[in-house]
Amino acid sequence: MELVVNSALHLLPSRSRPSLLSSSSTEMPSSKNLMPASSPKLASSRHSFPRVSSSPSQNSRPFVVSANAVAVQHAEKDRFPADVRVTETKEPRSSVRLSVEVPPAVCQECYRKVLDEFAKRSKVPGFRPGKKIPENILVNYIGRQNIQQAAIEAILKKTLPQAMSSVEGRALKDSVRIATKFSEMYDTFSLQDVLRYDVVVDVAPEIKWLSENKYKNMKIIVEIDDIINAQIASEIELRRRHKALGSLRIVTDRGLQIGDLVVLDIFATTLKRDESKGEKIPSAERKDFHLDTEESDNLLPGFLGSIIGIQQGETRSFPLQFPESWGQENVRGVHAQFTVECKELFYRDLPELDDSLAEKLLPGCNTLSQVREKILQRCREMEQTALEQATDNAILDQLSKIVEVDIPQSLFEEQGRQLYGAKLLQLQAGRKLNEHQVASLSSEKAVNEYLEYERESITHLIKQMLAVGEIFKGENLQYPTEELVKEVENSVAEFKRHNQEYDEERIREQVQDVLEGAKVLEWLRENADIQYVNR
Numbered sequence: 001m002e003l004v005v006n007s008a009l010h011l012l013p014s015r016s017r018p019s020l021l022s023s024s025s026t027e028m029p030s031s032k033n034l035m036p037a038s039s040p041k042l043a044s045s046r047h048s049f050p051r052v053s054s055s056p057s058q059n060s061r062p063f064v065v066s067a068n069a070v071a072v073q074h075a076e077k078d079r080f081p082a083d084v085r086v087t088e089t090k091e092p093r094s095s096v097r098l099s100v101e102v103p104p105a106v107c108q109e110c111y112r113k114v115l116d117e118f119a120k121r122s123k124v125p126g127f128r129p130g131k132k133i134p135e136n137i138l139v140n141y142i143g144r145q146n147i148q149q150a151a152i153e154a155i156l157k158k159t160l161p162q163a164m165s166s167v168e169g170r171a172l173k174d175s176v177r178i179a180t181k182f183s184e185m186y187d188t189f190s191l192q193d194v195l196r197y198d199v200v201v202d203v204a205p206e207i208k209w210l211s212e213n214k215y216k217n218m219k220i221i222v223e224i225d226d227i228i229n230a231q232i233a234s235e236i237e238l239r240r241r242h243k244a245l246g247s248l249r250i251v252t253d254r255g256l257q258i259g260d261l262v263v264l265d266i267f268a269t270t271l272k273r274d275e276s277k278g279e280k281i282p283s284a285e286r287k288d289f290h291l292d293t294e295e296s297d298n299l300l301p302g303f304l305g306s307i308i309g310i311q312q313g314e315t316r317s318f319p320l321q322f323p324e325s326w327g328q329e330n331v332r333g334v335h336a337q338f339t340v341e342c343k344e345l346f347y348r349d350l351p352e353l354d355d356s357l358a359e360k361l362l363p364g365c366n367t368l369s370q371v372r373e374k375i376l377q378r379c380r381e382m383e384q385t386a387l388e389q390a391t392d393n394a395i396l397d398q399l400s401k402i403v404e405v406d407i408p409q410s411l412f413e414e415q416g417r418q419l420y421g422a423k424l425l426q427l428q429a430g431r432k433l434n435e436h437q438v439a440s441l442s443s444e445k446a447v448n449e450y451l452e453y454e455r456e457s458i459t460h461l462i463k464q465m466l467a468v469g470e471i472f473k474g475e476n477l478q479y480p481t482e483e484l485v486k487e488v489e490n491s492v493a494e495f496k497r498h499n500q501e502y503d504e505e506r507i508r509e510q511v512q513d514v515l516e517g518a519k520v521l522e523w524l525r526e527n528a529d530i531q532y533v534n535r
Contacts, residue, residue, distance in 0.1 A: 202408035
């Protein structure tokens with residue numbers, strides 16, 4: 001199977017607005033065409049929705065495209081000497097196969113036009129310009145193979161718009177592929193027979209709601225970490241600032257206690273059923289690991305308790321099991337044997353926490369109570385933001401669970417490439433990558449590895465965004481036009497500030513998606529049953 005017919009490409013005029021992230025492109029992406037048309041500011045917004053929704057409102061824009069998506073001129077849709085037959089067959093992943101049968105009369109007309117064009121452009125010895133050249137002489141001069149190839153290309157250019165008319169309004173942009181190999185069409189071509197070829201095109205996916213009430217009366221459970229609690233967070237922050245004013249002293253007469261800071265060498269191997277050691281676990285090993293025993297939330301459960309009392313120079317060995325919820329998939333549920341060597345052990349010598357430290361704890365404060373009040377105020381603002389973020393995440397997660405979508409491959413690749421491009425853009429904007437690194441990470445291999453590794457999360461995101469678009473449309477939601485204009489201007493300014501190329505139309509589309517998403521989340525927060533529980 002081939003993506004697009006070989007030499008027919010030069011006959012197809014370029015798209016009016018090319019998609020640099022198109023799945024149907026056969027060119028290897030460069031660092032430039034992986035960059036999404038969103039500014040660093042827009043890309044880092046709380047929810048940057050990919051352009052996959054549609055709305056009939058005044059702010060809407062088309063999600064799908066017409067036959068023009070195949071990059072053929074509308075003028076080619078002229079009258080045919082005979083009907084072209086098109087049979088439509090549904091394919092997996094929201095795609096459609098169009099089996100096209102071109103009658104001999106159309107083939108003959110295209111063949112004659114190709115001959116006429118060659119006759120006009122060719123300088124055949126013995127014939128003055130404008131003088132009619134016999135067909136057999138012209139064929140011998142140009143070559144039958146070249147004429148036949150050009151005729152097939154002309155047939156495709158002429159009949160493709162009519163073939164695509166059956167999916168007009170449903171076809172996704174840049175998703176059209178001619179599935180039949182050019183060599184097959186060449187081998188079977190005859191002016192007396194029907195020419196057959198297949199076209200595969202992705203169409204707008206249908207959303208199936210798994211809940212009887214669709215998205216209405218959703219029940220949302222939002223799990224909250226203790227760190228989100230403003231009171232707890234403010235106490236942690238005050239403690240962190242207080243510790244920064246202290247000095248470290250070497251522990252010489254006891255073992256490790258809570259509050260100490262310890263430097264460890266950590267080794268880990270898998271533990272077999274017979275309790276013998278297996279292979280090393282590189283991701284769990286550390287050299288000169290600095291551990292603050294008051295900040296051990298991210299440690300493997302049981303690790304801190306196993307090293308309490310350890311003294312400088314001592315080595316301990318103990319078994320632990322990685323929980324099934326552990327971040328690294330390859331060690332989930334693994335039984336491991338840890339060996340830990342205590343290299344250095346310190347305690348903190350802290351000054352007394354009173355008003356005399358107020359200015360050092362938080363400049364501008366004269367008393368400890370002022371410090372506590374201002375830190376608490378900041379933490380309350382952070383708590384509100386964190387609650388909103390956690391709520392939005394829980395809503396979007398629930399949306400993806402109650403919809404079923406057969407996602408087209410072109411849509412998956414487009415959104416995946418946009419996400420990957422956004423990551424590169426952020427790294428480049430933060431000056432964490434040089435040009436050589438950007439070029440390496442922009443290779444087709446790197447992009448495909450990302451798409452495969454992040455397949456589940458990309459699929460999850462697309463389902464969320466399709467659901468958001470459906471709700472925006474179903475509830476007739478709106479947003480102020482002036483808000484759209486302002487956000488587009490801000491995003492363009494960000495692009496210019498970072499000296500990045502941009503497509504203002506695509507920026508507008510993405511800003512529209514962000515605004516639509518914000519409106520939908522606002523509506524759902526007001527109309528869903530939301531409960532908050534501690535994690």
